[in-house]
Amino acid sequence: MSIFRSFKIIRENWKKSTFAVVVITWGVSYTKNYLKTDEIMKSYCEKAALYGKGTISVQASPRSITVILNPNANKRKAATEFEKFCAPLLNLAGLSVEVIKTESEGHAKNLMETLGTVDSIVVAGGDGTLSEVVTGLLRRTNENSKTLIPLGVLPLGLHNTVGRSLFPGEKKIGKIKSLADATMAVIEETMKPMDVMKIEILNEEENKKPVYAVAEIKWGAYRDAEMKKERYWYFGGLKKYATYLFSGLKSSLTWECQAQLLFSPPCTGCSNCHRIQMSQLKSKWFQRYMKEDENELKFKQIHNPQCLQKIEKAISTTDLTVFTSNVIPSQIKGTEVPKLQVNIGPEKVDYLEFVKQGWKSELGETRNICEAIEARTIEIDPSNVAKSGNELWFSIDNEDYEVKPIRVTLLPGILNMYCKKEMLK
Incomplete structure (x- = not known):
């Protein structure tokens, strides 16, 4: 009898009952996360404290x-x-x-x-x-x-x-x-x-300093949509899906990326690319007289004629991305030849496919690629900038830069970055 009475009360006060269920659910979830966070931090604090208890030299x-x-x-x-x-x-x-x-x-x-x-x-x-x-x-x-x-x-x-x-x-x-x-x-x-990627502007009268990036360069409709994601904050956790649903209807996205590519193939290091690199490094007079180390002598003995090869290619796409090996999953362990990877998407994409591929990328999957190019250096000369009335933008490590002709050069292994021990195995 009491069970039927309870159901009757809930039915007659369904708004209050729903609110109570939501509050209780949120409270249970919050408490669970709080306890889990406390447990994780306690474990890491104990680990860090071991280093703090270590001894160092009096002079150090x-x-x-x-x-x-x-x-x-x-x-x-x-x-x-x-x-x-x-x-x-x-x-x-x-x-x-x-x-x-x-x-x-x-x-x-x-x-x-x-x-x-x-x-x-x-x-x-x-x-x-x-x-x-x-x-x-x-x-x-x-x-x-x-x-x-x-x-x-x-x-x-x-x-x-x-x-x-x-x-x-x-x-x-x-x-x-x-x-x-x-x-x-x-x-x-x-x-x-x-x-690291070194990005230089070509055909620029001013002697502008290069920009350096560790992850990627993006250009195209998907890049433009990603940059607008925060505008849909009111969708909460669904904003990343709403972004492509609404952005796909807009003509302001860069649906046509036309460019002339000029690139050289990857190289593990040889007399050609090392000579170019050293001439750039030793730009100051005193650096020209610095003693050569073992690596410089080693590369001088390696001859790779393909390193100087330049390949030209015209592209028209909705999606262009240049990655470093730092964020290419197959290269994270560093077992392959250092390279830039250029992913070229389809030339045209309809609304439904744009939404589908956008959602796919939000789930951590790779969007459709028509062609992948591996390179050591690459020049990107956009040919539709003057024709377009819209502002066109690259994203360089998720920062906006105006689309201009650029040269991207790979600087392999130049940074030493802290990582998990498991990545060294």
């Missing part, structure tokens, strides 16, 4: 790291998440930590020019902050890898392409573990060489 100083923190990253959540999940581990490990917060776009790049002596730099932010720091470092050292200090990344941004490849982790709990793994990699000093 504690390891010093400089954290370049972008407080605006991930909708201004980055600073809070750093203090909550990363800073406790660094402090328990006994590291001397200096946190510098960026104040505007380009600030991280400028900071690298005035940075003093530190043991390592840790980027706390997303792809854009990482690209700025790498650009500042390589401009400062003139691409001399011998003078580059180790670099870490704490994936605290909205876009974490490199951070996600080094420290995988999705959703709330997965992200916390990813941040803890990234922090422990800095503490444990486990590093691997990472490739």
